[in-house]
Amino acid sequence: MIVLIRIVTRRIHKYFETEFSLCEMDSIKLRYTLEVIINDFSKLIVLFLVFTLLDKQMNFIYSFLALSTLRPFTGGLHFKTYIGCILFSAAFFYLSIFLVLSIFLDFFITLVLFIFALLIVILLAPIPSEARPTYSRKKITTFKFLSAMIIVFHLFMYFFTNKNPYFIHSIWVIVLQCIQLLLRKGGLMYESRKDKLQKINRYPM
Incomplete structure (x- = not known):
């Protein structure tokens, strides 16, 4: 799961960095934001599945x-x-x-x-x-x-x-x-x- 998150984050970050020609500071901010969003979303899915199993x-x-x-x-x-x-x-x-x-x-x-x-x-x-x-x-x-x-x-x-x-x-x-x-x-x-x-x-x- 952690490896998959890193791959997804890296690819999305690379796309926006290239597409919009981001400066170094904006690139760092974007990467941090993506990591937070994708991490939190993946945790939400895992937790929802766990509590679904517990009914x-x-x-x-x-x-x-x-x-x-x-x-x-x-x-x-x-x-x-x-x-x-x-x-x-x-x-x-x-x-x-x-x-x-x-x-x-x-x-x-x-x-x-x-x-x-x-x-x-x-x-x-x-x-x-x-x-x-x-x-x-x-x-x-x-x-x-x-x-x-x-x-x-x-x-x-x-x-x-x-x-x-x-x-x-x-x-x-x-x-x-x-x-x-x-x-x-x-x-x-x-x-x-x-x-x-x-x-x-x-x-x-």
């Missing part, structure tokens, strides 16, 4: 759509390998579906979960991939606002649509995504502290 394809679609509305503005955990990303994504969606089917949500619990999610995105979002450039302060503020609005929208729709299946799934997806942000932030803080300690030990006063 949970509609649950997966609901969860995937909910995640797709929020993750672009919040970021989260990222994996260096294709297999690692697939396995984590499968575990993430399976856990979200398991929670939907296993836990009954009353008004109080639902409200607490949404307040938790709002606080996390306001305090921590966005946490982009290391491959992306650093966001400006204005963009960070915009992403925080959009993330919060998406969460508020799902909260109101959950209650106003008589607990539609999509919005039931979206609750747990949003909560798990926010837990991802906590884990990612913790990892970044640990790495930063580790680097500082290494520098102190390397160059003692």
